[in-house]
Amino acid sequence: MTPKHWQYNKDEDIVVSQLRGLLASNPYVNLIPSEKVIYNPHSDTSSKITLISGGGAGHEPLHGGFVGENLLDAAVSGAIFASPSTKQIMAAIKTKSDKERGTIIVVKNYTGDILHFGLVAERAKSEGYNVEMVVVSDDVAVGREQNKMVGRRGLAGTAIVHKVLGAASVDKKDVDLKGLSALGHAVNKNLATLAASLDRTSVPGVVDEEVEFTGPDEVELGLGIHNEPGTKIKPNPNLDELIKKMFNQLVSPDDKDRHYVDFDLENDDYVLLINNIGGTSSFELFAITQHVLANLPLKKHPKRVYVSDFVTSFNAPGFSITLLNLSNLEKEDIQFSADDILKYLDTPTNAPGWKPKVYDEKHWEKNKNREVESPMKNETVTTSDLKIDAGKFESQLVNALKVLLKEEPKITHYDTIAGDGDCGHTLANGSNSILKALKEDKEFKSNLSDPVATVARITELVEDSMGGTSGGLYSIYLTALVKHLKESKDVSVQSVGDAMYHALHDGLFKYTRARVGGRTLIDTLQPFVDTLHETGDLDKAVESATKGCEETKNLHASFGRASYVNEDEFKAEGGIPDPGAVGLLALIKGFTEKV
Structure with missing residues (x-):
């Protein structure tokens, strides 16, 4: 898919726009627009060492988002992926630096940044400023032989260096410039980061024909934050396999060319940071985190x-995955302990770029064994004295679920046009959950002769596996059906039809306004239930359900996400039936046909 960005004004400096947006949302900082410098006017740099950082734009919240209490005093932004000029950097130093207390410049290890910030450091020294540079180079994707002259790139470990030095500069005001910069060098020395990405990045307003985007079944390991190429892996591996491969490069001593940080796998204490390189959803980022922890x-x-x-x-x-080896830091010749490092990471800040919630250390120490069993685990199974042919019921149920699964691609296609595309997957999730339970859940199998116990268990499975509106509708209806089945005297077609009727009219209809004509699964369910209740004839009930489902092609959507879709979409391909109605009809036909 071709990357898309919002269209900005032709002559707009988008970097300044985003800095002004940051300024508007953060009352604790000031901005020098002409120099693209964000600074904290409240930090007293006459009593503490000044901390300044910067680099090219495009890596936000780095760098401006890290300006705040107990973090950076100032940050300088260059153009996109380009180092700021010496004039810009000097403006930051002259705005915040105290000549006597001194300044630490934190910079990522990229040639442009090193040259520009290094030049300013020397100029500032000639003007009487006391300046030290801390260069962050935590990337393990770049081997020693590959880049002898430049060394490792600076990646997500930069955030840890910022946080530690920012809090230390306030906490240990008696430590001199050399002592604080030594802490920065020591932290950097014990950082290891490796990135993986499904694709390259794209830049707003720029069409770069030379960018070779990653293929649909590829992942790129060691991709840089300026689109520097990594190693392409095809096919895209299982996430656990990928993470194991990443850890092999991060901590294994086998690859001498990329082994930068020693780890005692049995005994070392460490910090783990999982960084979103930009386009990963929060949902996936936390799922990735669990896989990282598991491996x-x-x-x-x-x-x-x-x-x-x-x-x-x-x-x-x-x-990207970043590891900071705390145990190694205890061996460094610095005036700080590993406990100090953790304290600085825990120190509160109002800088918006440091987003993790700050917790008291005692809560971190209690972070094990916090997954508890549900109080629902030992719930009593709902049973009845009613009896059915377990074998026949199972074969009919399995057939119904398999018919539905066969129809899933068509249902998904319809819902992609007429909804949000998840109906087929939701129904498939429920079907697969029930099929799995039939194979693995011995208690479920043993209760198949009891229709009440069976429907109650199916209801639980549907609740657990099916989300969205359809999951809610199925769960409510089945719950009500359990109640009314339990009150039945027998399992004749008439009795079951009565239970299904009351489950709909006295149960589900209390919680939804959807009725026949609203273009929902009710257009299949209600004709089936009402006809079965009125006639006791299963064939006529199936015929009514089929007719109701077919009629949804011509109906206006009154409920759900489909009601927000342009109705012209429904007319495509000769008319699109409601996906939920199609899914329920597949279940009904699959259950009632002869197996």
């Missing part, structure tokens, strides 16, 4: 786990 090669649980977008590359759909 950790280090035996100890991490002292801290941070999950957010720290250092991004616009919309690149990737993530």
Whole structure:
């Protein structure tokens, strides 16, 4: 898919626009628009060492988002993926730096940044400023032989260096410039980061014909935050396989060319950071985090786990894993302990770029064994004295579910046109859940001769596996059906028809206004139930359900997401029936046909 961005004004400086947006949302910072400098006017740099960072735009919340209490005093933004000029950097120094207390410049290890920030550091020294540079180079994708002259790139570990030095500069005001910069160098020395992405990034307003986007069945390992190429892996591996491969590069001593940080896998304490490179949803980022934790090669649980977008590359759909070895820091010649590092990571800040919630240390120590069993686990099974042919019921149920699964692609296609595309998948999830239980759940199998117990268990499975509106409708109806089946005297067609009728009219209809004519699954369900109740004839009931479902092609959508869709979409391909109605009809036909 071709990447798309919003269209900005032709002559607009989008970098300044986003800095002004940051300014508008953060009352604690000031902006020098001409120099693209964000700074904290409240930090007293006459009593603390000044902390300044910067680099090219496109990696937000880095760098401006990290300006705030106990973090950066100022940040300088260059153009997109380009280092700021020496004039811009000098403006940041002259705005915030105290010549006597000194300034630390934190910069990622990219040639342009090193040259520009380094030049300013030397100029500032000639004007009487005391300046030290801390260069962040945490990427393990770049081998020593591959880049002897430049070294490792700076990635998400930059956020940790910012946070630690920012809080330390306030906490340890008696530490001099050399001592604080030594802390920065030590933290960097013990950082290891590796990124993986499903595709390259794209830049607003720029059509780069030379960008080689990743193929549909590829993943790129070691991709840089400026679209520097990594290693393409095809086919796209299972997430656990990919993460194991990433950890192999992060901690294994086998790859001498990329082994930068020693880890004692049995004993070392460490911090884990999972970074969204820009285009990964929060949903997937936390799912990825669980897979990362499940595949950790280090035996100890991490002292801290941070999950957010720290250092991004616009919309690149990737993530990176960063490890900070705390145990190694105890061996460094610095005036700080590993406990100090954790304290600085825990120090509150109002900088919007540091998004993890700050918790008291005691809560981190209690972070194990917090998954508890549900109080619903030992719920009493609903049963009755009614009896049915278990074998026949199972074969009819399995057939119904398989018919539905066969229809799933068609249902999904219809819902893609007339809804949000999830109806088929939702129904398939419910079907597969029931089929799995029939194979694996011995108690479920043993109760198939009891229709009440069976429908009650199916209701639980539907509730657990089916989301969305259809999941709710099925669950409510089946719950009501259990109640009315339990009150039945027998399992004749008439009795079951009566139970189904009351489950609909006295149960489900209390919770939805959907009725026949509203273009929903009710257009299939209600004709089936009403006809069965009135006639006791199963064939006529199926015929009514089929007619009701077919009629949805001509109906106006009154409920659900389909009611927001342009009705011209429904007329495509000769008329689109309601996907939910089609799915329910597949179940009814599959259950009632001879097997």
